[in-house]
Amino acid sequence: MLLSYLPILIYMVIAAGLVGLIVLLSELLGKKKHFPSKDMPYECGMDPIGDARSRYHVRFYVIAMFFIVFDVEAIFLYPWGVVFKQLGWFGFVEMAIFIFVLVVGLVYVWGKGALEWE
């Protein structure tokens, strides 16, 4: 049973070995010269501006949290979608109520001004 996965294992060993070999060779054969512009992080040839750890505005977190909460509720649409035909109008109405509650959440968030960017 497991034997049928043997080619994958061989492939993985070869891939890992090749990568190791190339890194090793470039380490052994390559020249080692350091100068400031070489040690800089590579950013499409541009000189990097500022620190990479800049702080984001808290609004990004707020939007991200709304996204998570609303996004995850979409899980319930999948099992419903699978049996949509069999459930008929009853299922449709139930899901409409569910979506309505989510919309109410959105209205609340909107009304509170949490989506205002300025």
Added chain:
Amino acid sequence: MVVPVNYYLGLSLALFTLGAIGVLIRRNILIILMCIEMMLNAVNLAFIGFADAFKAVDGQIFVFFVMTVAAAEVAVGLALVIAIYRNRATVYVDDLNILKW
């Protein structure tokens, strides 16, 4: 190839234990929240494994509920982290020491 239910259960137990240890020993709130997520995912794995073994769907449906609830919980948790960070500038539980722990 069918994965036996014991394997699922073993992996889930290991994940759950790792998560629980993480909650107890880590001091960064964000990492603690991640460890709790890990525990919940261990639960999900156990449910899916059992549901698969019994050819039942109720375990899988439970997983949906766990996931949505976990999202809500983490949203509240992150909101609290932001509130604390604004007031105290810390994300470490050791610094939450106004009340005796």
Added chain:
Amino acid sequence: MSLTIPTFSLASIGPWLTLSVAAIAILVWDALSKERPAAVPAVSLAALVIAAVQSLTLLGKKGTDFAGMVYVDGFTALAYLILILGAALTIFLSWRYLEEYGKNLSEYYALLLFATTGMMIMVAGAHLIMIFLGLEVMSIAVYVLAGFLREDLKSNEAAMKYLVLGAFSSAILLFGMALIYGAAGGTLYLNELAKKLAVTKAVTQPLILLGLGLIVVGFGFKVAAVPFHMWTPDVYEGAPTSVTAYMAVAVKAAAVATFLRVLYVSFPGFAADWTWLLWGLAVATMTLGNVVAIAQTNIKRMLAYSSIAHAGYLLVGLVAANQLAAVGILYYLLAYTLMNIGAFAAILLVSRQQDRYLNIYDYCGLGRQHPGLAAAMSVFMFALAGMPPTAGFVGKLYIFAAAVQAGYIWLVILAVMNSLVSVYYYLRITVLMYMRPAEADLGPVSFTPAVTATLAATALAVVLVGIFPGWFYDLAAASVKIFSL
């Protein structure tokens, strides 16, 4: 292939619908209006009254609805009524208190209603998904309530601790449910679990015991049983006082009622295993709660430890596992709701403004300055200590009698000794109020109508329910017939 949609009656979940619709309406109303709608507390109270009426119609019923997902019976209805009472009394305590912090927001009431809905879903849950969902709806709302004073460091901290430990305990409870699901061979219905577990017991015994243990730990966190109580004092002290009152009574009531149902319906076949476990938990909880409460000088912390001790008495009832015990637990939850909310009403009045005076020595001389307030507080302290003729005494009497009936003599002896210890710190408050002169002038107590009315009503109710326990006993005794104990 066609699916048959099970028949159901919305009346079975009427109270949930009323409260959740009211909460959603409050949120939308608040978001869409320019100013803070002032009528929100009144609307929430009205919703609670309607929900109470709907619960009353469920009293005589028996059975389940929504394809076996929801219990519709007297036990559920009584639990609903106790939870609604707790929520309604909390609202009475809330608005002036929140006003002081400038935080009388509509969201508070919406969250309170959501939390109450979650508790109802939990106590009525006949399926593990329902119990989990109710538990989380309740918990998430209460996490936010605990952190409601967003600029207050203590409130932040309390909410964070509650969230981390609450989520941790939910994960443990869930893992227990997953193991039980697996051990039973795939069912999540409480009543089917008992049957299936009896069949699979021979093979899956270790898995069942592990799952059961994890479920006990999970509920242990929620009811604040030792050794899972560490969060209680901190969270109770840091949370807004009105929320502390709510957490102490309603969260505990919901968790205990659900715990009772899960143990008695799903695990009667394993009574020998869980009784000794709960026996140990009960003794540890009572003893630690009462002993540590003696050392407290902050009254909110003292009541936190007292609530741990009361969780211990309730666990004694769970151990006893007979009809009288179930009745006793319901009665005790009612009595505890009344006396604890009353005590918190007194605390709110004595603390003047923004929780300024929470030390127990701030109660010195209260008997002279405000005889009415001091008398009411004494009633609550006597009741919490379990002295006749209050409701606290009758509750303990039922529970201890049930434990004796079940043959747990030692447990009862330990519980009675614990009650004697508790008399010390409860009566210390009374002694301070009447025997000691005031240490400093703390300023006038502003008796607002809502809080004063709550204080008076609960004091009266604690005594009346204590003197006339019969009507509730009859109701409860009829309702717990559903448990085959």
